[in-house]
Amino acid sequence: MNNKTFPLTAEQLRKLVATYPTPFYIYDERAIRENARNIKKAFAILPGFFEHFAVKALPNPFILKILKDEGFGADCSSLPELLLSEQAGIRGEAIMFTSNDTPAHEYQEAKQMGAIINLDDYTHIDFLESVAGIPELISCRYNPGPLKEGNAIIGKPEEAKYGFTRDQLFKGYQRLREKGARRFALHTMVASNELNIEYHIETARILFELAVELYQKLGIRLEFVNLGGGAGIPYRLDQQAIDYDALTRGIRRAYDAIIVPAGLDPLGIHLEWGRIITGPYGWLVSTAIHEKHIYRDYIGLDATMADLMRPGMYGAYHHITVAGKESAPLTETYDVVGSLCENNDKFAVQRKLPRIERGDLVIIHDAGAHGRAMGFNYNGKLRAGELLLRSDGSVVPIRRRETVEDYFATLDFTALSQFSSAEPS
Ligand SMILES: *Cc1c(COP(=O)(O)O)cnc(C)c1O
Numbered sequence: 001m002n003n004k005t006f007p008l009t010a011e012q013l014r015k016l017v018a019t020y021p022t023p024f025y026i027y028d029e030r031a032i033r034e035n036a037r038n039i040k041k042a043f044a045i046l047p048g049f050f051e052h053f054a055v056k057a058l059p060n061p062f063i064l065k066i067l068k069d070e071g072f073g074a075d076c077s078s079l080p081e082l083l084l085s086e087q088a089g090i091r092g093e094a095i096m097f098t099s100n101d102t103p104a105h106e107y108q109e110a111k112q113m114g115a116i117i118n119l120d121d122y123t124h125i126d127f128l129e130s131v132a133g134i135p136e137l138i139s140c141r142y143n144p145g146p147l148k149e150g151n152a153i154i155g156k157p158e159e160a161k162y163g164f165t166r167d168q169l170f171k172g173y174q175r176l177r178e179k180g181a182r183r184f185a186l187h188t189m190v191a192s193n194e195l196n197i198e199y200h201i202e203t204a205r206i207l208f209e210l211a212v213e214l215y216q217k218l219g220i221r222l223e224f225v226n227l228g229g230g231a232g233i234p235y236r237l238d239q240q241a242i243d244y245d246a247l248t249r250g251i252r253r254a255y256d257a258i259i260v261p262a263g264l265d266p267l268g269i270h271l272e273w274g275r276i277i278t279g280p281y282g283w284l285v286s287t288a289i290h291e292k293h294i295y296r297d298y299i300g301l302d303a304t305m306a307d308l309m310r311p312g313m314y315g316a317y318h319h320i321t322v323a324g325k326e327s328a329p330l331t332e333t334y335d336v337v338g339s340l341c342e343n344n345d346k347f348a349v350q351r352k353l354p355r356i357e358r359g360d361l362v363i364i365h366d367a368g369a370h371g372r373a374m375g376f377n378y379n380g381k382l383r384a385g386e387l388l389l390r391s392d393g394s395v396v397p398i399r400r401r402e403t404v405e406d407y408f409a410t411l412d413f414t415a416l417s418q419f420s421s422a423e424p425s
Helices: 010-019 029-043 061-069 079-087 104-112 123-131 166-178 197-218 244-258 275-281 310-314 404-408 413-417
Strands: 024-028 049-054 073-076 095-098 116-119 137-142 183-188 224-226 268-271 282-293 297-301 320-322 332-337 346-353 361-364 385-389 395-399
Touching: 010 282, 010 361, 024 029, 024 275, 029 049, 029 061, 029 244, 029 275, 029 385, 049 275, 061 079, 061 395, 073 079, 079 095, 079 104, 095 104, 104 116, 104 123, 116 123, 116 183, 123 166, 137 166, 137 197, 166 183, 166 197, 183 197, 197 224, 197 244, 275 282, 310 346, 320 346
Parallel strands: 024 385, 049 073, 049 268, 073 095, 095 116, 116 137, 137 183, 183 224, 224 268, 297 332
Antiparallel strands: 024 282, 282 297, 282 361, 320 361, 332 346, 385 395
C-alpha cells in the first residue's frame, strides 16, 4: 500500500487557483530533489554512476536545471530535446543522445554539442560517419531479442524496433574502432514502467556479460554500460515503489560476480531513467465543471486527454483525489472525463470516488512524467501550463498555458485572405 499525497492543503490550493486557473500541472521541487539524492546514495555502491534524465518524460528546462543541480545529465532523442538540455546548462558528455531512425541533422547537432551518441543500428555507423564523422566516444544500443522476456508496455525485445542484434554488436564495435572511435559504451533498454527489480538486475547482468565478451573477443574495454530507462512507479495503491538499495545491491552482486573477476573494474553504470525521477512528484489539477447522469454517472473536468494521454491511450491507472475530500467515503462510482469528442477521453472509468460537486478541485496523481509531455492539440484543445512548488513553499510558473495564438502559430491568415477558393484552372 502506498500513500498518494498532494503537497498543498485544500485551502492553499484554492488560493493558488485564484491566481493560476485550472487546469495546470504542478511539480514538487523538494520531493524531486530528495528522490534524486536517494538514487545517488543507493548507486554510490557502484563505480562511475551517472543518470541521464530522459528529457521526453518532462521536457521543461526549469526541471532540467534542478536535476542538473543534483548532478544529473540528460537523455535526448531529438533536436529540440538537445536544445532544451543546452538551455538548462547540460552540456557535452552529460548528454546521451539515444535516438532511433535518426535524421542526419540531429546526428550533426549531437556531435557538435559533444553529446554521447548512442547508435541504434549497425547501418548508422556508416551513416554517422558520412553525415557527422565518428566521435572518439561512441555507444551502441543492444537488443537482446529472445534472450529477454517482454514487459507490458515495451513488448518483447525481438518485436521492438530498437538496437543491434548480438552479431551486429560485435561487428559494430570493430568497425567503429577501425573508423577511429577510441572510447566505447554499451546500452540497452528492455522495459517500461517495470517495478520488478529482478528485471532490472537481469538487464545489468546481460550487459556485464557482454562487456566481458567484448573485452575477451575484441579487446574492447567499455567505459560504461547504460541500463536505459523503464524503472516503474506505483501508480496503483497496492503497488510498491522500487527499493533503490535492494536494486543497487543486486546490481552490485552481478558486478562482483562478472565484472570484477574479468579485471574490468571500474566499469561505469549509467541510467536514462525518466518516469521514476519526476513521475510521482507531479499532479494535474483540474476543476469539475459538469456532472452528468445517464446510463453511468460522469464527472466532466476542465482538463482533457490532450493534457494527459496515458489513461485514454493505454488504459493507464492514475489515482484521483478531490481537494478537501481526501478522507470522505467513496460513495460514488464515476467515469471522470474530459471534453474531447472521443469516448476514450476518460481519466478514470467506473472509479469509486467521494461525491463530487461542480467547482471541486480534482487532483490527478503521478502525472509528473509522460504527462503534459505527451499532450496534443486534437479538437483544438489547448494544453495546460506548468507550475513549480519550490522548496521554500513559493510557487512559480514554469510554462504558461497554451493560447489560441499558439494553436494558430503555424497558419498564415494573410495568405488565407488572399487565397482564392475557386479551383485553379
Ligand atoms: C523513454 C525512454 C527512456 C525513459 O523511460 P522511463 O520509462 O521514463 O524511465 C529512456 N531511454 C530511452 C531510449 C527511452 O526511449
